Amino acid sequence: MIVHLIDGTxxxxxxxxxxxxxxxxxxxxxxxVRGVVxxxxxxxxxxxxxxxxxTDHVIESFRNELWPGYKTSxxxxxxxxxxxxxxxxxxxxxxVVVWPMIEHEADDALGAAAVKAALDPRVTQVRICTPDxxxxxxxxxxxxxxxxxxxxxxxxxxxxxAKFGVGxxxxxxxxxxxxxxxxxxxxxxxxxxxxxxxxxxxxGHIEGIPDDPKTWGVxxxxxxLAVTLKRDRALALLFRxxxxxxxxxxxxxSVDELEWHGPTPAFAAVRARFDAAVSEEAKxxx
Numbered sequence: 001m002i003v004h005l006i007d008g009t010x011x012x013x014x015x016x017x018x019x020x021x022x023x024x025x026x027x028x029x030x031x032x033v034r035g036v037v038x039x040x041x042x043x044x045x046x047x048x049x050x051x052x053x054x055t056d057h058v059i060e061s062f063r064n065e066l067w068p069g070y071k072t073s074x075x076x077x078x079x080x081x082x083x084x085x086x087x088x089x090x091x092x093x094x095x096v097v098v099w100p101m102i103e104h105e106a107d108d109a110l111g112a113a114a115v116k117a118a119l120d121p122r123v124t125q126v127r128i129c130t131p132d133x134x135x136x137x138x139x140x141x142x143x144x145x146x147x148x149x150x151x152x153x154x155x156x157x158x159x160x161x162a163k164f165g166v167g168x169x170x171x172x173x174x175x176x177x178x179x180x181x182x183x184x185x186x187x188x189x190x191x192x193x194x195x196x197x198x199x200x201x202x203x204g205h206i207e208g209i210p211d212d213p214k215t216w217g218v219x220x221x222x223x224x225l226a227v228t229l230k231r232d233r234a235l236a237l238l239f240r241x242x243x244x245x246x247x248x249x250x251x252x253x254s255v256d257e258l259e260w261h262g263p264t265p266a267f268a269a270v271r272a273r274f275d276a277a278v279s280e281e282a283k284x285x286x
Contacts, residue, residue: 003117003258004048004147007130008055008098009106011036012087014150016080022277029079033087034274039149040096050117050258052251053091054109055084057100063183063242070242071184093266097258104249111138111245113252118144120255127154134180136160137171137245165197173206176239185239190228195220206236 015035022031043051059073059081073081084100091098099109114126118140128135131148138144139160146155160168177196179187198218203209211230213222229236252258 001050001123001255002048003050003052003113003123003126003255004043005110005113005117005126005128006040006043006051006053007106007110007128007132007135008036008053008087008091009084010130010132011039012055012083013080015039016077016083020279021079022279024273024277028086029083030086030274030277031279032080033083033090034277036087037090037094037270037274040091040094044096044260049260050255051260052097052099052109052113052258054099054101054106054113055088056106057084057088058102061101061105062103063105066238066242067185069184069186071182090267090270093264093270095260095263095267097252099249099251101249104246107132107134108246108249109251110135112247112249114138114144115247116251117255117258123255133164133171134175134183134243134245136164137168137243138247139168165194166200170200170204172240172243172245173200173204173236175243176206176236179239180243183242185242187239188228188232188236190221190224195225199225206233206240 012032016032019031019035021029022034024030040051040053059071059076064070064072088098088100101109110128110130114128115138117123117126125142126144127147128138128144129147129149131146131150135146139146139155139157142156155163157168160171164171164174166174174196177188177191178193179185198220199209199216202216202218209229210216211226213226216222
């Protein structure tokens with residue numbers, strides 16, 4: 001069996017900005033929810049059998065306590081934020097397993113589910129459906145892969161190395177040095193994608209990088225980078241901790257729990273609500 005793990009937060013953002021807005025009979029915005037549910041139904045109709053969706057029920061997480069600049073819900077459109085809970089309810093009505101994250105993030109649930117599903121010998125492949133570079137650390141050979149459904153690409157372990165210059169195990173270190181503007185931590189001054197990849201390809205992890213740049217033996221500005229790393233190594237380790245997916249988050253006991261058995265009786269009302277919603281582009285002009 002193939003297990004599909006879907007980043008519900010990414011999908012909701014993608015559809016919010018990619019499909020027409022639509023309001024239901026009560027004037028509530030449901031366009032993005034309707035788009036995500038239709039997308040998941042499409043996967044099921046095309047043969048996906050074991051599916052789980054992770055969402056950020058609350059945008060803030062324990063990582064906000066580790067770094068004050070970490071991403072929050074500030075600046076997110078209210079109409080978008082308001083669709084998280086309805087999305088979880090609609091997918092549950094569809095009969096799909098949903099993990100709404102509060103203390104942790106959707107990424108943690110996806111990583112935990114991927115690792116656990118891969119332990120089941122009946123599983124031939126786990127597909128983490130998100131382009132988020134954080135999840136590259138969970139890729140393993142061709143058994144756990146990342147699927148970008150928008151671009152219709154699949155990235156296995158060799159693909160991670162080709163993309164980032166390092167293997168999955170070094171992705172948290174890579175992100176710590178380079179930074180991640182979407183998550184709100186800056187990385188270390190002077191460290192870029194090429195220098196981080198070159199150094200980590202040789203030493204693997206931040207603590208393995210020597211203080212003496214003469215021993216690096218890589219084609220980068222080792223002197224200045226070494227000064228920054230020596231000064232801010234503790235900060236780099238903090239950023240790595242932030243970037244590390246927590247794969248011990250409770251998700252399921254058995255992969256059988258992810259098998260889809262069809263919509264629940266509650267889905268009829270959800271479908272009727274979506275069918276009655278009026279898209280902005282369909283509204284009559286005055």
